[in-house]
Amino acid sequence: MVTELPVFLTPKNLRPHLPLFVFLPGLDGTGQLLRTQTDGLEVGFDVRCLAIPPNDQTSWERLAAQVVELIKTELKKTSDRPVYLCGESFGGCLALKVLAHQPSLFQRVILVNPASAFRYNPLLVCSHSLVSLVPESIIHRSAAWLCPFLIQAGRVSIEDRHALLQAVHSVPKKTLLWRLSLLSEFVWQEEQLQQIKQPVLLVAGGADQLLPSVSEVYRIANHIPTQKVVVLSHSGHACLLEKEVNLYQIMQDHHFIEELSAVGQH
Numbered sequence: 001m002v003t004e005l006p007v008f009l010t011p012k013n014l015r016p017h018l019p020l021f022v023f024l025p026g027l028d029g030t031g032q033l034l035r036t037q038t039d040g041l042e043v044g045f046d047v048r049c050l051a052i053p054p055n056d057q058t059s060w061e062r063l064a065a066q067v068v069e070l071i072k073t074e075l076k077k078t079s080d081r082p083v084y085l086c087g088e089s090f091g092g093c094l095a096l097k098v099l100a101h102q103p104s105l106f107q108r109v110i111l112v113n114p115a116s117a118f119r120y121n122p123l124l125v126c127s128h129s130l131v132s133l134v135p136e137s138i139i140h141r142s143a144a145w146l147c148p149f150l151i152q153a154g155r156v157s158i159e160d161r162h163a164l165l166q167a168v169h170s171v172p173k174k175t176l177l178w179r180l181s182l183l184s185e186f187v188w189q190e191e192q193l194q195q196i197k198q199p200v201l202l203v204a205g206g207a208d209q210l211l212p213s214v215s216e217v218y219r220i221a222n223h224i225p226t227q228k229v230v231v232l233s234h235s236g237h238a239c240l241l242e243k244e245v246n247l248y249q250i251m252q253d254h255h256f257i258e259e260l261s262a263v264g265q266h
Contacts, residue, residue, distance in 0.1 A: 004053035006066050008074065011038065011047055016078040019107075019258070021045035022071060024091030024098070026238070027115075027179050028167035029056070036160060037240050040248035044257060045084065048074065050091070054170055057178040060186070064097035071105060082107040082258055086247075088240060089115045089211075090179060093186045100192055108256060109196070110247075112203045113237050117216040118183040124211075149210045152236040160241045193223035200227040201256050203247075205235035213237065228254050 008022075009031045021041055025031045029052030034041075041047050050067060058066070071083060085106045087095025092114025099109060118124050147153065150164065171179075202217035214231055221227045230250055232239055239245050251257050 004055070006050055006052045006056065006063070006070065008048040008070050009051050011042060013042070015042065015046040017081075018044060018046045019082040019084055020071070020074055021047045021084045021086065022067075023047065023049045024067065024085070024087040024094045025050060025052070026089035026091055027176070027183075028171055029054070029090075029175075029179070030167045030170055032163060033167055033238065033241060035163060035241075036243070036245075037247045040246050043248060045248075046081075054172055054175055057175065060094070060097045060182055061101070063094060064101045067094070067098045068102045068105065071102075084108045084110065086110040086112065087114065088112040089237065090183065092116065093118075093183065096188055096192075099196065099198075103195070103197070106198055107258065108201070109198050110201045110203065110251070110256075111217070111220070112240060112247075113205055113208055113211065113213040114202075114216060114220070115183050115211060116186060116188055116220070117211050117213070119186060121211070124183075150236060150238045151241060152207055152234065155235065155242040155244060156238075157243060164238060164241060188220075190223045193220060194225065196224050196226075198226070199256065200224050201251065201254065202227055202229045203239070203250065204229070204231050205237055205239040206231050206233040207235055208237045208239075210237040228256065230254060 023031070023034050025033060031049035031051035034049050038047060083106050085095050085098060092111040093116050095109060095111060099106060146168065147161065147164065151161065153161065202221055204213040204217040206214055217229055221229050232245060235242055235245060240247060
């Protein structure tokens with residue numbers, strides 16, 4: 001039996017002369033929910049989205065190592081270009097693991113509503129036990145009930161809301177349980193954060209109903225030497241799906257994009 005491995009989803013138009021932008025997705029793992037941001041990001045980046053197989057149940061460390069290998073494979077095609085690492089929610093935790101695994105690989109790091117505070121919320125930790133008791137068919141039918149916790153509905157188009165539901169539906173119960181267990185055990189050490197040398201952009205939705213993202217990004221920021229915090233006052237947890245949110249513009253506004261090197265000027 002062949003085991004599926006994580007892959008990078010690639011855009012229609014590759015831009016090997018631009019910096020590599022690697023996006024690590026939320027709990028769904030599909031890599032499909034960067035859709036609202038892709039056009040903006042492709043102005044200045046060669047974008048890759050991680051897609052984790054729906055039945056994947058590997059450890060944080062193994063998953064981080066796989067992401068590093070995927071990035072190194074991309075860099076073999078066009079070396080000597082900056083790599084921007086971006087993780088949202090579950091992907092924010094994975095980004096910290098990837099960064100710890102291979103710190104010299106990245107020039108910039110972006111964390112969007114990182115789920116590193118998951119284990120501090122007793123209700124969320126209990127969700128693992130609750131999900132284990134619920135039949136898979138009911139879990140999928142109740143996915144719409146989660147939407148108010150994930151998004152500010154008026155800020156997300158109907159099409160993107162459907163995409164969110166489809167992504168949630170794609171996760172089997174056993175995989176959901178596994179990823180919840182990973183989040184419940186995720187711990188970052190202050191010493192590890194203090195060793196991060198790259199500039200880090202921390203983005204939080206001020207109206208996040210799922211996690212205390214604002215307090216979490218400030219808590220992380222207290223231990224990172226070079227960082228910037230951006231709070232999107234009216235945004236929810238899945239803020240990158242919102243029509244008003246433009247991640248590329250946020251990065252520009254906060255001077256988080258390096259001048260293109262010679263590689264980017266060819």
